[in-house]
Amino acid sequence: MPRTTSQRSIAPVTSAASAHAAPQPGITLSADSAVAADVKALVVAGKRDAARERFALLVTNLQRRAGRIAYQYLRDVQDADEAVQDAFVKVFTHITSYREELPFEVWFTRILVNRCLDLQKARARRLRWIVPTPSGSDGIPYEPVAPQPTPEHRLLASERGRVIMAAVQELPDRQRKVFTLCQIADQSTSEVSQALGLSEATVRVHLFRAMRKLRTLLVHER
Template sequence: MMDPENSSDEQLVALCQQGRSECFEPLVQRYMQKAFHIAFGFTREVESAKDLSQDAFLRAFARINQFDGRSSFYTWFYRLLVNLCLDHARRNGRVKWQSLDDESDAAAHEHRALADDGFRPEQAAIAGEASRKANETLRAMPNKQRTAFVLRNHQGLSIADVAKVMRTTEGTVRVYLHRAVAALRQSLVEFV
């Protein structure tokens, strides 16, 4: 008998599709933390991120028989989650893109900078202004450009996976990424 905890995603999905619903739980355990972080990246609200990640798992479970294996389970699930997050953003206004670093990361960077013997306040001020400008530019980007940029550069998805999540072609994703990078480069030209 197969051990669900040590089974691959594909094996677990196949078992779920055969009616063994208990085999979905290991998938939830594997991806719950990632799902929360992705949803939090869109909402910047803990409760909304919890709700969206749970809703994505419920949808994945309800639609498990629609999974056809053309992509990995994670890519398929990720698409469900991102679509829920984008729907949430449309219903509740724009995505709340804040700093790319969360506050604890920012505090850790500041602490390391202060502990560094070579710390120079003017460099810290310039870096802070550049970060603020980059975040401002990201917030102002069209949703599709921003989504492609964040999925590729902050979530680490391949261009092919970004295309699957966004339900578009790889060429279109490359265009979105090119435009996003061009906008960031233009906004940061004074810092280079």
């Protein structure tokens, strides 16, 4: 369920260097924001090895959520993987420009979404000139299939799962992106508006319309 305000509490700050960054009034920073502030302080101090080790924790915490967002944008696991990697690398190389008083997740999500949009454009250009090859024929091995279906597999294979996926795909692009960020990334409308560069009112309108359309499409399937 998406939040309309930031609700996560801040974790204990582990380094003295990040303690001087006071959050903006009304914004409660997350544990990931504190870790990001630590990484920034370590980079500024020239302790790059320690910064990398600390950043590894941030990657662990955020990569699954980042993969979900990127996959909803790109609908291709290879492209989504690339987008997530690029976003994390960019975050680390530009960590000194991170403002500790703002939620790290919003900054990261914005970088990730921009990278996804870049890859979408590149893919559109590629498809204009090159005939796509069938999956698996370009030397990329297939993902091994799990011998036992996971709960996720079972959910997607169910009739209800298929109907929901089809309904989400019917949403207009902007509505789907807003809805996805709110639902999957567990971000508030305020955070989504910052991540997408839209006004919060616009985000609310898109979200409301997306939910109304989904309700219309799915109400008969209940």
